[in-house]
Amino acid sequence: MSGDGFSRRQFVTAGGAALVSGLAGCSGGGDGGDGGAATDTMSSADTVKIGVLEDQSGNFALVGDPKYKASMLAIEEINNDGGIDGKQIEPVARDPQSDNQRYQELTREFISEEEVDVLWAGYSSATREAIRPIINRNEQLYFYTTQYEGGVCDKTTFAVGPTARQQLGSVLPYLVEEFGPKIYTIAADYNFGQLSADWVKVLADENDAEVVGEEFIPLSESSFGSVINNIQDAEPDFVMSMLVGANHTSFYEQKASAGLDVPIGTSTAMAQGYEHRRLDPPAMENIYAGVNYMEEVPTESNTGDGGFVDRYYDMYPDADYVNEEAETNYFSTYMYKEAVEQAGTLEQPEVIEALESGISLGTERAPEAPEGETIELDGATHHVDHHMWVLRADGEHNIEEVTNRKIPEQFLSNTVGCDLTQEDEQTQYTPVDYFEEAE
Amino acid sequence: MVNGLNLAFQFLDSFAFVVLAAAGLAIIFGIMGVINLAHGEFILVGAYATTFAVTAAGLPLPVAMVVGSLVTALFGIAVERTIISGFVPNWIGQRTVGRDLIEPLYDRLADSMVATFGLSLVMVQSARILFGNSIETVGTPFGNVAYGEFSYSTYRLVLAGVSILVLVAAYYVFTRTTFGTRVRATMADEQTAKALGVDTERTYMLTFGIGSGLAGLTGALFAPVLSMQPTLGDQFLIEAFVAVVVGGPSVVLGTALSGGVLGAVSATVTNLTDSTTFGRIALLLAAMLALRFLPGGITGFIERVRSRRQEGE
Numbered sequence: 181m182s183g184d185g186f187s188r189r190q191f192v193t194a195g196g197a198a199l200v201s202g203l204a205g206c207s208g209g210g211d212g213g214d215g216g217a218a219t220d221t222m223s224s225a226d227t228v229k230i231g232v233l234e235d236q237s238g239n240f241a242l243v244g245d246p247k248y249k250a251s252m253l254a255i256e257e258i259n260n261d262g263g264i265d266g267k268q269i270e271p272v273a274r275d276p277q278s279d280n281q282r283y284q285e286l287t288r289e290f291i292s293e294e295e296v297d298v299l300w301a302g303y304s305s306a307t308r309e310a311i312r313p314i315i316n317r318n319e320q321l322y323f324y325t326t327q328y329e330g331g332v333c334d335k336t337t338f339a340v341g342p343t344a345r346q347q348l349g350s351v352l353p354y355l356v357e358e359f360g361p362k363i364y365t366i367a368a369d370y371n372f373g374q375l376s377a378d379w380v381k382v383l384a385d386e387n388d389a390e391v392v393g394e395e396f397i398p399l400s401e402s403s404f405g406s407v408i409n410n411i412q413d414a415e416p417d418f419v420m421s422m423l424v425g426a427n428h429t430s431f432y433e434q435k436a437s438a439g440l441d442v443p444i445g446t447s448t449a450m451a452q453g454y455e456h457r458r459l460d461p462p463a464m465e466n467i468y469a470g471v472n473y474m475e476e477v478p479t480e481s482n483t484g485d486g487g488f489v490d491r492y493y494d495m496y497p498d499a500d501y502v503n504e505e506a507e508t509n510y511f512s513t514y515m516y517k518e519a520v521e522q523a524g525t526l527e528q529p530e531v532i533e534a535l536e537s538g539i540s541l542g543t544e545r546a547p548e549a550p551e552g553e554t555i556e557l558d559g560a561t562h563h564v565d566h567h568m569w570v571l572r573a574d575g576e577h578n579i580e581e582v583t584n585r586k587i588p589e590q591f592l593s594n595t596v597g598c599d600l601t602q603e604d605e606q607t608q609y610t611p612v613d614y615f616e617e618a619e
Numbered sequence: 620m621v622n623g624l625n626l627a628f629q630f631l632d633s634f635a636f637v638v639l640a641a642a643g644l645a646i647i648f649g650i651m652g653v654i655n656l657a658h659g660e661f662i663l664v665g666a667y668a669t670t671f672a673v674t675a676a677g678l679p680l681p682v683a684m685v686v687g688s689l690v691t692a693l694f695g696i697a698v699e700r701t702i703i704s705g706f707v708p709n710w711i712g713q714r715t716v717g718r719d720l721i722e723p724l725y726d727r728l729a730d731s732m733v734a735t736f737g738l739s740l741v742m743v744q745s746a747r748i749l750f751g752n753s754i755e756t757v758g759t760p761f762g763n764v765a766y767g768e769f770s771y772s773t774y775r776l777v778l779a780g781v782s783i784l785v786l787v788a789a790y791y792v793f794t795r796t797t798f799g800t801r802v803r804a805t806m807a808d809e810q811t812a813k814a815l816g817v818d819t820e821r822t823y824m825l826t827f828g829i830g831s832g833l834a835g836l837t838g839a840l841f842a843p844v845l846s847m848q849p850t851l852g853d854q855f856l857i858e859a860f861v862a863v864v865v866g867g868p869s870v871v872l873g874t875a876l877s878g879g880v881l882g883a884v885s886a887t888v889t890n891l892t893d894s895t896t897f898g899r900i901a902l903l904l905a906a907m908l909a910l911r912f913l914p915g916g917i918t919g920f921i922e923r924v925r926s927r928r929q930e931g932e
Contacts, residue, residue, distance in 0.1 A: 429846035460758030
């Protein structure tokens with residue numbers, strides 16, 4: 181059989197180009213802002229304009245959509261309750277389609293044309309780093325709500341999700357104590373995965389454990405036969421998994437069908453992409469998530485009658501799951517409300533100052549965050565001292581609580597010494613610079 | 620440490636993945652000159668149809684897989700009739716404005732790419748709108764084979780068996796049946812084939828249906844082991860295109876050989892380095908070298924050697 185009429189080289193060039201353009205879509209791009217006038221020309225004073233950029237289509241739609249929904253829930257609740265300082269919130273939301281270039285365009289548009297008072301934006305760390313230069317140039321108040329690798333010390337950015345040190349620090353010590361000191365790390369092969377793996381080494385050292393093997397897996401990989409063999413070869417006491425994205429989800433199904441039954445600790449599975457609801461049991465059996473929130477977190481304010489979960493599904497009856505980031509979007513909107521009311525103005529420098537004075541939720545003034553009890557925003561680092569849970573999936577994928585405790589942000593505050601109330605910074609610190617084990 | 624059985628299983632795994640990813644694409648490209656950038660989304664149709672046949676209709680998995688493949692084949696025929704050959708729009712056009720509305724996309728590489736790329740975007744977003752950001756998966760059947768401290772999912776071995784069956788069946792259909800002869804005649808010289816009484820229009824339609832059905836079968840077979848999301852087709856695209864290019868002009872033999880070569884390279888390097896990253900790099904490097912030194916692909920090279928030898932005799 182011979183296909184005449186077209187050269188295979190043509191086919192390659194054409195097909196390759198289309199593949200690349202289809203897959204990339206996230207080139208760095210410029211960070212040109214439109215001048216730093218945003219803080220001076222505030223939007224009309226009778227409403228509070230909240231910008232929300234969360235993915236409702238594209239690769240991150242599964243995890244981004246609950247964030248959008250939770251922001252809308254918080255805004256509706258606050259508006260029904262009289263607004264912020266008597267002003268109604270006017271949400272401005274657009275779908276960035278999981279595309280970093282679109283994020284940059286929309287961020288510029290939100291700052292210079294919509295003149296939002298505050299911005300919530302982005303799922304991945306790559307997105308955050310794509311828009312942070314624009315945020316910085318315009319000194320825009322910005323909430324980043326995803327659990328992430330940690331280390332962002334930035335005057336106008338509030339990274340209020342839990343950091344790798346908080347997440348891994350909740351689950352890893354428990355697994356060492358329960359199963360033994362030999363750890364095998366599998367992580368997605370990019371910034372987040374690499375830094376998380378460094379944190380596993382640091383935490384292993386602190387807990388007298390040892391990383392016996394480590395493998396980084398490209399985001400496009402969906403066949404895990406060799407990874408499973410490598411784990412079996414190393415015979416670890418448990419695995420730490422920081423796999424990310426739709427392709428990597430296949431790992432859990434494949435390890436179950438291959439009969440790999442070693443316990444797995446994770447900061448990424450279940451809480452964000454609700455794999456325990458989507459996969460057929462027992463794929464997620466014996467997986468331990470170290471997280472600040474999952475829909476199943478058994479606090480009164482969360483799963484209780486009329487709690488956060490009830491209110492979420494009342495507003496969105498067809499929603500699939502309330503994920504970790506949804507809770508963070510939700511409570512951080514209340515933190516913003518507290519700060520504006522404390523500052524008595526929408527002027528962003530004053531609101532940032534109020535946020536830095538230390539906002540707590542779960543006190544007399546502010547409602548409790550669904551993750552439980554009081555949680556505090558640390559003014560110096562712009563991070564949150566979270567209530568962290570270790571939750572385990574059983575053979576039927578029911579979620580049970582293993583442990584829970586309060587874990588503060590530690591890397592920026594104790595190790596780096598970031599204090600944004602004293603010094604303006606726009607840096608992301610990494611563990612390699614501070615810990616020998618991470619090298 | 621290299622364990623022989625691990626290597627063998629990983630080779631079978633990569634071989635099955637490459638062959639199944641590429642089979643449908645190879646047929647549609649090799650025979651019809653249409654670069655189907657919606658190939659991944661045809662796989663998506665097969666995977667979703669199979670999953671729904673199990674979860675919603677309660678069919679047993681093997682039956683559901685047949686259903687999934689057939690649904691995709693029918694879907695493929697519908698696409699061929701409307702977008703690729705333009706039969707339906709032209710039929711409407713003839714009756715309303717009195718002329719054809721679109722030119723068939725056969726042997727128009729760039730045009731077919733743009734059209735099918737658009738189709739793939741529409742399909743991914745439609746799946747998202749209709750079924751949400753994910754659907755529930757069905758579990759993997761058959762358990763595992765254990766050997767020493769290692770074990771491997773039995774189902775992955777079944778996939779390898781099926782991929783060989785697919786190759787044998789395709790080889791039989793395209794070389795040993797009247798239909799296959801017509802297909803090859805149409806491919807070699809459409810005008811002459813038409814003059815000799817071959818209904819080329821119908822041949823194109825059925826071939827596209829078979830190619831789509833094979834993509835659907837791939838989706839059906841991988842449905843139990845993958846995460847069911849609208850973008851699941853993406854992960855097959857690179858291997859599929861690479862395999863078609865490395866394979867060369869002979870559709871079935873080319874797919875088998877490139878599956879073998881790429882599978883062997885990827886499994887061996889992965890095993891030697893204990894890293895899937897290097898396995899993947901090696902696979903793509905092998906493809907680049909193959910293109911540089913065998914511009915006609917493996918089967919193109921074989922043909923050249925053969926014709927040279929015949930000249931020598």
